[in-house]
Amino acid sequence: MTARIKDEARRRLAAQGAQQLSVRAVARELGMASSTVYRYFPSREHLVTALTHDAHDTLGRCAERALDSASGAAAVDRWNAVCRAVRTWALLHPHEYVLVYGPPALPKAAPAAVGPAARLARTLLRVASDAHAGDVPDEPPAGRPCAGVGADTGRPAAELSCGLPADHTTCLTAVMAQLLGLVAFEVLGQFDHVVQAREEFFAHTCAGFARQAGIGV
Amino acid sequence: MTARIKDEARRRLAAQGAQQLSVRAVARELGMASSTVYRYFPSREHLVTALTHDAHDTLGRCAERALDSASGAAAVDRWNAVCRAVRTWALLHPHEYVLVYGPPALPKAAPAAVGPAARLARTLLRVASDAHAGDVPDEPPAGRPCAGVGADTGRPAAELSCGLPADHTTCLTAVMAQLLGLVAFEVLGQFDHVVQAREEFFAHTCAGFARQAGIGV
DNA sequence: GTCTATAAACCGATAGAC
DNA sequence: GTCTATCGGTTTATAGAC
Numbered sequence: 001m002t003a004r005i006k007d008e009a010r011r012r013l014a015a016q017g018a019q020q021l022s023v024r025a026v027a028r029e030l031g032m033a034s035s036t037v038y039r040y041f042p043s044r045e046h047l048v049t050a051l052t053h054d055a056h057d058t059l060g061r062c063a064e065r066a067l068d069s070a071s072g073a074a075a076v077d078r079w080n081a082v083c084r085a086v087r088t089w090a091l092l093h094p095h096e097y098v099l100v101y102g103p104p105a106l107p108k109a110a111p112a113a114v115g116p117a118a119r120l121a122r123t124l125l126r127v128a129s130d131a132h133a134g135d136v137p138d139e140p141p142a143g144r145p146c147a148g149v150g151a152d153t154g155r156p157a158a159e160l161s162c163g164l165p166a167d168h169t170t171c172l173t174a175v176m177a178q179l180l181g182l183v184a185f186e187v188l189g190q191f192d193h194v195v196q197a198r199e200e201f202f203a204h205t206c207a208g209f210a211r212q213a214g215i216g217v
Numbered sequence: 218m219t220a221r222i223k224d225e226a227r228r229r230l231a232a233q234g235a236q237q238l239s240v241r242a243v244a245r246e247l248g249m250a251s252s253t254v255y256r257y258f259p260s261r262e263h264l265v266t267a268l269t270h271d272a273h274d275t276l277g278r279c280a281e282r283a284l285d286s287a288s289g290a291a292a293v294d295r296w297n298a299v300c301r302a303v304r305t306w307a308l309l310h311p312h313e314y315v316l317v318y319g320p321p322a323l324p325k326a327a328p329a330a331v332g333p334a335a336r337l338a339r340t341l342l343r344v345a346s347d348a349h350a351g352d353v354p355d356e357p358p359a360g361r362p363c364a365g366v367g368a369d370t371g372r373p374a375a376e377l378s379c380g381l382p383a384d385h386t387t388c389l390t391a392v393m394a395q396l397l398g399l400v401a402f403e404v405l406g407q408f409d410h411v412v413q414a415r416e417e418f419f420a421h422t423c424a425g426f427a428r429q430a431g432i433g434v
Numbered sequence: 435g436t437c438t439a440t441a442a443a444c445c446g447a448t449a450g451a452c
Numbered sequence: 453g454t455c456t457a458t459c460g461g462t463t464t465a466t467a468g469a470c
Contacts, residue, residue, distance in 0.1 A: 016324075017320065017324075019236040019237075020236075020324075022462085022463060022464085023463085023464070023465090024462085024463065024464080025463095032436075032437090033436065033437055033438075034464090034465090035436080035437075035438090035465085035466080035467095036435075036436055036437080038464090038465070038466085039435065039436085043464080043465080044463095044464070044465090098320050101402075101405070101407065102319060102320055102405065103234065103315050103319055103320065103405055104405070104406070107233070107234075107237075170418075170421070173411065173412065173418075174399075174418065174421065174422040174425065177398075177399050177402045177403075177407070177408070177422075178395040178398060178399055178422070180398070180402065180407075181394075181395060181397070181398020181399050181400075181401055181402050182391075182394050182395055182398050183398075184398055184401065185318075185394045185397065185398050186394075188318070188319065188320055188321070189321070190318065190394070190397075191394070194390065195390065201387075201390075201391065204387070204391065205391045205394075205395070208391065208429055212425055212429075239444080239445060239446085240445085240446070240447090241444080241445065241446080242444095242445095249454075249455090250454065250455055250456075251445095251446085251447090252447085252448080252449095252454080252455075252456090253453070253454055253455075255446090255447070255448085256453065256454085260446080260447080261445095261446065261447090435470105436469105436470085437468100437469080437470075438467105438468090438469080438470100439466105439467085439468090439469100440465105440466085440467080440468105441464105441465090441466080441467095442463105442464095442465095443462100443463080443464085443465105444461105444462075444463070444464100445460105445461080445462065445463090446459105446460095446461085446462100447458105447459090447460095447461105448457105448458085448459080449456105449457090449458085449459100450455100450456090450457095451454105451455080451456080451457100452453100452454085452455075452456100
């Protein structure tokens with residue numbers, strides 16, 4: 001039952017965006033009284049939070065599936081597969097992507113979604129750490145990461161228990177931010193009258209990401 | 218007078234975000250009747266559009282100033298100066314940055330803000346084209362841009378009349394998207410519990426951007 | 435569990451007096 | 453130009469009957 005409400009909420013999300021999502025509209029479209037919805041979600045905030053959590057989870061699962069599908073491939077191909085999966089999901093669910101990586105939908109302080117977001121991060125880290133441990137030695141990441149950055153970007157990697165050197169992790173963190181930012185850019189329509197061949201453009205940029213992250217060949 | 222309204226609107230913007238910006242609240246905070254505001258801005262939409270235009274303009278001017286200040290420096294230093302200026306402005310005016318590069322604040326179709334956005338793009342292109350034409354020859358951009366991408370990303374450069382080869386422009390377009398996306402990421406607080414030394418992290422990533430754009434030394 | 439009814443706000447925009 | 457007053461709509465959330 002909560003699933004029916006969330007499904008309809010996601011439809012309204014796609015139609016009008018997260019900020020305009022209203023409990024009443026969901027109930028109306030679902031043919032029930034608005035007060036009924038409050039039985040299942042104590043407030044609008046709880047509903048939005050649930051949607052955000054689901055979106056994180058779905059995107060993470062999507063990335064994991066892509067990685068599994070490219071199981072036997074070369075490191076760079078597995079990397080590209082995950083990147084493509086993220087972009088494809090984002091283009092299919094733009095409002096959910098914005099819910100996750102866009103401006104906070106709730107006026108309250110951001111709940112530090114480090115937990116849910118970790119799922120995607122872990123997947124990308126796995127590609128890099130496998131490449132690092134693989135038989136084809138990866139090139140050292142370009143540029144010299146300064147000590148201060150390596151220190152605290154290395155921590156998440158340690159928490160996710162990847163045997164990846166700190167400077168690699170720093171590069172990967174930067175690359176992740178660039179990847180998610182780039183996808184957000186396209187989702188938000190910033191390329192609308194600038195880049196036409198977006199698929200190739202993305203592939204081109206992704207190859208750069210792989211080089212930057214030190215994922216060889 | 219329109220300036221007083223826009224100033225207060227920007228304050229409200231910083232307080233509650235673009236979606237929550239209301240004409241009535243601006244008037245209330247300004248001590249005037251809400252109908253008075255409608256004398257100067259025929260609708261809420263016009264007000265938001267004016268704010269968006271101003272934000273584009275201010276950010277562009279800010280980038281230009283940074284470039285002028287680094288007039289005599291090496292290409293990579295001028296590049297970094299512009300990047301830093303963009304980030305600094307964005308962190309000082311997060312809601313205005315989101316207004317420009319975030320989800321469209323108006324439910325209507327995006328007005329294809331290629332005109333206003335061109336100001337920042339032109340500045341970044343100028344750094345690259347100067348580097349290309351400079352006495353220190355820039356390295357060719359890493360990776361092979363495919364034909365389809367080069368074709369349509371080369372067009373804006375041509376419009377902005379920069380003597381930059383198509384493959385360079387393709388790389389620069391990608392880099393611009395990554396830069397603006399990265400800044401958006403930080404502005405939206407996605408680094409909050411992940412990266413502490415953000416300034417160094419940004420500098421590190423910017424150096425990568427310069428390499429990627431083929432801006433040497 | 436689902437409903438009706440309602441409270442208490444907020445909003446954009448307009449009409450018309452002064 | 454600025455005001456008062458108002459229309460017609462929206463919302464979150466609650467109270468209480470069935």
